[in-house]
Amino acid sequence: MKINVSFDLTPEEFRRVMGLPDVQQFQQEVFSQMMEKMKSGEEGYDAMSLYKPLFSESMNAMTQFQQLMFGMMAGKSEENSNE
Incomplete structure (x- = not known):
């Protein structure tokens, strides 16, 4: 016997159902800091x-x-x- 179950969820809905933390704001902050360092040409930053x-x-x-x-x-x- 074969049973297939499918769910139509957005990534955000799936994250909430699985109980995973929302790290979108953290990722945006890290990306913003990286971009600032890249644009400023901070010494030693590669x-x-x-x-x-x-x-x-x-x-x-x-x-x-x-x-x-x-x-x-x-x-x-x-x-x-x-x-």
């Missing part, structure tokens, strides 16, 4: 340093995905690699 960890993790994930795809194209699978 906006790209915020994104460096994301870039390296994204590249690792992409490399692993490529290796998975190449392995599948070569006819390898986890079942074959265990033998």
Whole structure:
């Protein structure tokens, strides 16, 4: 037996139903502070340093995905690699 249930909720409604905090104002304040620092050219502030960890993790994930795809194209699978 298969039962499907769907809910038509906005992200805001979903957040409230799940009991998650509303962090929209906090995010806006942090973004405003970042923009002020970027515009003023504050010494020692490098906006790209915020994104460096994301870039390296994204590249690792992409490399692993490529290796998975190449392995599948070569006819390898986890079942074959265990033998």
